[in-house]
Amino acid sequence: MRSLRTGLSLASLLAGAALVCTAPAAHAADPPLRDLAAAKGKVVGTAVTGSKLTGTYGDLAGAQFSSLTPGNAMKWGSVEPTRGGFDWTEADKIVAFAQAHGQQVRGHTLVWHSQNPSWLTNGSWTPAQLGSLLQNHISTEVGRYKGKIAAWDVVNEPFNDDGTYRADLWYDGLGSGYIANALTWAHAADPDAKLYINDYNVEGVDAKSTALYNLVKSLKQQGVPIDGVGLQAHLILGQVPSTLQQNIQRFADLGVDVAITELDVRMALPADSGKLAQQAADFRSVVAACVAVTRCVNLTVWGFADSDSWVPSTFPGYGAATPYDENYAPKPAYRGIAEALGGTTTTPPPPTGACTAAYSVSSQWDSGFTGQVRISCSGASLASWKVSWTYGAGQRVTQAWNATCAQSGAAVSCSNASYNGAVPDGGSVTFGFNASWSGGNPVPTVTLG
Structure with missing residues (x-):
């Protein structure tokens, strides 16, 4: 779900529940992905919808992954739909599920140009008012989950593809300084949470990733609390950047962690055996690049099943972007992830019944x-x-x-x-x-x- 990358204007919101005749989740010959990742010193995660965490969906989310990202539930439009009126229902479900299954939670996201409530986007704010609204929102949300969130995507998608700052509510109203302020306010609300800047099309070395690199370098020099960068990795079949590992390493060399935060690999439909094999190779390549860099700490897929993917509604004619199909059967992509984490080539069987x-x-x-x-x-x-x-x-x-x-x-x-x-x-x-x-x-x- 990019809504689960998520944004209502961009993609679908997903929810579902299993019929009464549910069956156990798939059992892999290998250990689950979370155990394979732990052996490599990594965390492996997925974006989820809280109301779906039952039946086969819940079984797989709990068994296979060591980190959960709320696809939509922690965004401004979800948690503060009216000014000062907060709704934590969906976010609380995800946090509770993660705690019950020994998982981390990756908070997503505090400051974004999309999926904001109309009262905020349609308001006429002075810079002082807008800054106060932002500080209050960050302080309230991060404070509510203090000690329960391992990392926050504090600022999401601040750049255009050419490396210039995105003109949006925050940049237009507050200038680029909103990024340092947001990080500072989030750190004050929970000093133990890791704080990230997250963006897409920054996986390889290019103008956009270099702008992000320069921003992080500058923030570090200023003493602003910044712990990591998130590379979303919404990729197209066969187009994993050749400079991915080099790019991960250069951020790590700045003294920050790196996370692959929203990984999926979309293909032109219909899927066939050749495309699925290429997709497996692409997932394997991305995971291997992360495994090769010590400070690449988290690999999160953006929804683990094709039924939860934002891709079909956002890119007509494309889909099949995740490691499991619509019936929760593992695809070759699952095997690609497992192999890169040191597993064998055995694919777990699909759930039945x-x-x-x-x-x-x-x-x-x-x-x-x-x-x-x-x-x-x-x-x-x-x-x-x-x-x-x-x-x-x-x-x-x-x-x-x-x-x-x-x-x-x-x-x-x-x-x-x-x-x-x-x-x-x-x-x-x-x-x-x-x-x-x-x-x-x-x-x-x-x-x-």
């Missing part, structure tokens, strides 16, 4: 959004289906297709149309809907029965 429902938002505007639910089965089948969820911010379904939907208060219930009730083993069906929203659009918990 599971049907799942995945909720996504494909587009959103000021007063409404279009959503979709995909019902998928692997090792099981359905003759009919019904899904339900409860909205948390007053959203209202106004129209549905390929299903019959009804809403009573906040509760929504949708059942199959006469022609799409059957879901075969290995198959899926989808239905869509339009809905209204205002103030916020948090992800609901979806149940399938």
Whole structure:
């Protein structure tokens, strides 16, 4: 999910839950990825949606990964949809799950040009007012999770691809000094959390990564608390930069840690055996570059299953970008990661006997959004289906297709149309809907029965 890279304007919000007939998660012949990574002195993570952390999804997230990143739940628009009004529900679920499974949490993100609430972006603020709002937001959020977050992506995507600063709410209103201030305020709220600047298209040595390098060098010289850089690594099949390891090393040589924070490798659909083999090689190459540099400390995939990926809704015609397919079966990419972490070539078997429902938002505007639910089965089948969820911010379904939907208060219930009730083993069906929203659009918990 870039929403799970995440941004409502860019990608889908995802949620889902397993049917009652869930089965155990896949069991690899190798140790799980988290154990392989630990043996190399690394942390391996995934972005998640808190409301999905049940069933097979939850089993895999808990067993395979040693770090969780909230895909959307800690962004400004999610946690402070109204000025001074905070909603921690989804973020708290992820933190609690991580604590129960012995995992770190990577906070994402405190300052970003996207996915901000309308009250903030539409306001007319003096520099003093805007700075005060930013300080209060950082202090409140970081302070709430003090001692529970290993690292924060404090500032996200501050640069254009040519290395100039991005013109956005923060730069236009506060100048480049907002970056040092944000880091300083975050450190004051939790001195033990590692603080990062995170960006995309900075994986190889180029103008943008050099601008980030120069910024980090300057911040270090000024004594600003900066502990690391995040290289998002949203990559295209066959295009891993040849200078990736060199770039990781030059940041490490500045005395900061490096994390691969949002790794996925998208391909033109449909996937085939050749593309999947290349994708495995790409994942292997990225992980190996990190393993080779001591201060590359974390490797996080941006959603571990294709059903959770932001790619299809953002890059039409592209997808299959993650290590697991839509039915939670491990792909060759999983094997590529495991091999780079010292594992063997044995791919774990897919889970069996599971049907799942995945909720996504494909587009959103000021007063409404279009959503979709995909019902998928692997090792099981359905003759009919019904899904339900409860909205948390007053959203209202106004129209549905390929299903019959009804809403009573906040509760929504949708059942199959006469022609799409059957879901075969290995198959899926989808239905869509339009809905209204205002103030916020948090992800609901979806149940399938």
